[in-house]
Amino acid sequence: MIIVNATINPKENKKENIIQKAEALIKASRNHEGNISYNLYADSETDTLLFVEKWETKESLQKHMETEEFLAFGQETKDLIDGELEVEVYLAQLVSDNS
Numbered sequence: 001m002i003i004v005n006a007t008i009n010p011k012e013n014k015k016e017n018i019i020q021k022a023e024a025l026i027k028a029s030r031n032h033e034g035n036i037s038y039n040l041y042a043d044s045e046t047d048t049l050l051f052v053e054k055w056e057t058k059e060s061l062q063k064h065m066e067t068e069e070f071l072a073f074g075q076e077t078k079d080l081i082d083g084e085l086e087v088e089v090y091l092a093q094l095v096s097d098n099s
Contacts, residue, residue, distance in 0.1 A: 001036065001094065002061050006051040007086040014080040015047045021076045022051075028069040029053070034060020035075075 008023040022040050028039050036054035043050070055061040064070060 002055040002058055003090040003092045004051065004053040004055070004061065005090075006053070006087045008049040008051070008083045009076075009086075010047050010049065011080055011082045012047075015042070015049065018049060018077050018080050021073060021080075022049075025069045025073040028067070029064060032060070032064045032067065035064070061077045 008018060017039065019042070026038055026040060029035055029051060034056040036056060038053050039051070041050045042048075053061075055064070
């Protein structure tokens with residue numbers, strides 16, 4: 001499994017704009033082939049936002065990054081973000097069984 005943590009630092013007073021624009025991306029991404037989960041979290045103490053994504057394979061993540069929704073979100077938010085996205089990609093293996 002591939003896990004992606006993508007941190008966004010919104011410009012002042014732009015957090016809600018980013019969240020609103022992310023809604024279409026989140027909805028579409030959850031239906032992309034190979035997606036396990038796709039969520040956006042807001043830090044309760046700062047304006048920082050965090051996408052947490054889980055993908056079955058590196059290939060499914062790569063295909064996601066080439067979709068219209070992903071590219072549109074990047075274009076629509078580039079002027080709302082302070083600096084660059086901080087992206088961490090992990091190769092993970094589930095070690096617990098909750099069943």
